[in-house]
Amino acid sequence: xxxxxxxxxxxxxxxxxxxxxxxxxxxxxxxxxxxxxxxxxxxxxxxxxxxxxxxxxxxxxxxxxxxxxxxxxxxxxxxxxxxxxxxxxxxxxxxxxxxxxxxxxxxxxxxxxxxxxxxxxxxxxxxxxxxxxxxxxxxxxxxxxxxxxxxxxxxxxxxxxxxxxxxxxxxxxxxxxxxxxxxxxxxxxxxxxxxxxxxxxxxxxxxxxxxxxxxxxxxxxxxxxxxxxxxxxxxxxxxxxxxxxxxxxxxxxxxxxxxxxxxxxxxxxxxxxxxxxxxxxxxxxxxxxxxxxxxxxxxxxxxxxxxxxx
Numbered sequence: 001x002x003x004x005x006x007x008x009x010x011x012x013x014x015x016x017x018x019x020x021x022x023x024x025x026x027x028x029x030x031x032x033x034x035x036x037x038x039x040x041x042x043x044x045x046x047x048x049x050x051x052x053x054x055x056x057x058x059x060x061x062x063x064x065x066x067x068x069x070x071x072x073x074x075x076x077x078x079x080x081x082x083x084x085x086x087x088x089x090x091x092x093x094x095x096x097x098x099x100x101x102x103x104x105x106x107x108x109x110x111x112x113x114x115x116x117x118x119x120x121x122x123x124x125x126x127x128x129x130x131x132x133x134x135x136x137x138x139x140x141x142x143x144x145x146x147x148x149x150x151x152x153x154x155x156x157x158x159x160x161x162x163x164x165x166x167x168x169x170x171x172x173x174x175x176x177x178x179x180x181x182x183x184x185x186x187x188x189x190x191x192x193x194x195x196x197x198x199x200x201x202x203x204x205x206x207x208x209x210x211x212x213x214x215x216x217x218x219x220x221x222x223x224x225x226x227x228x229x230x231x232x233x234x235x236x237x238x239x240x241x242x243x244x245x246x247x248x249x250x251x252x253x254x255x256x257x258x259x260x261x262x263x264x265x266x267x268x269x270x271x272x273x274x275x276x277x278x279x280x281x282x283x284x285x286x287x288x289x290x291x292x293x294x295x296x297x298x299x300x301x302x303x304x305x306x307x308x309x310x
Contacts, residue, residue, distance in 0.1 A: 067111060067114070070107070074104045074111065077107075078101055081098070081104060170203040173199060175208060179201070180207070181208075182194045185197040188284070188287050193290070197290075200302065203301045204229065205228065211228075212231065212277075217231070220262070223262050225257075230283065230286035232285055234273070236256065236257065237289075239272060239281060239285045240278075240281050248268075250267075252273075294309050294310040296309050
């Protein structure tokens with residue numbers, strides 16, 4: 001094994017150890033990582049920090065960014081080696097150019113193999129998008145949202161809406177029964193869109209639970225801000241004509257998306273929450289979003305299920 005190959009092997013072995021480290025310390029650790037927001041100072045090509053991504057999301061983006069950077073550098077070395085080989089006037093320089101090309105190709109092959117191995121270890125390590133309004137993380141065994149046995153808003157104790165099986169827990173399959181069934185949603189979305197709507201509803205509400213509270217869309221105090229069959233984001237949407245969205249003076253939440261610090265107005269929150277977990281109102285608002293932006297409001301779920309955004 002020449003020196004170039006040895007260096008490539010060491011680099012790729014280190015990269016695989018880094019991937020295994022993420023698998024064991026981030027993706028298999030308790031939900032404490034997923035619940036906390038981290039104030040990150042710098043963007044990377046795969047993650048924008050303005051959305052306050054969680055640490056696992058940021059590290060996933062770092063893995064993908066490192067793979068991409070390594071591929072770019074390998075291509076650059078191949079080009080440089082080719083130029084050296086073509087322009088060299090003496091045989092020894094041509095041989096150096098040839099070795100550089102072979103070394104870069106070896107490194108590129110190892111990079112691609114590492115990508116495949118990381119995909120085999122855990123596909124979630126490589127799933128990253130710039131849309132961070134929803135993530136794949138969830139908080140199992142958490143208290144129930146208000147209205148299902150949990151602590152009501154404004155009474156202290158556990159923050160309302162910090163549990164329930166929400167976004168990311170259902171299957172990418174059309175449903176034949178429940179509120180998420182194809183036959184039920186065809187009345188709202190039309191027959192041509194009903195199957196996709198059923199899959200998204202299935203995933204978002206973990207199989208048709210109208211009371212679903214997201215285990216991943218959370219404020220900094222742990223309170224969920226997305227609810228219902230289609231997980232309506234109450235920091236961003238005025239469902240049922242209520243002033244839920246964060247910019248209103250008496251908005252339900254104090255802040256937008258993961259930057260929110262908690263409930264701002266208990267009365268508004270209760271009204272917005274009740275509207276979001278009302279199946280008819282939730283579906284009606286989902287149809288409104290769909291007509292305006294296609295499946296873009298559910299980009300993470302749509303990508304997961306292979307559904308075109310538009």
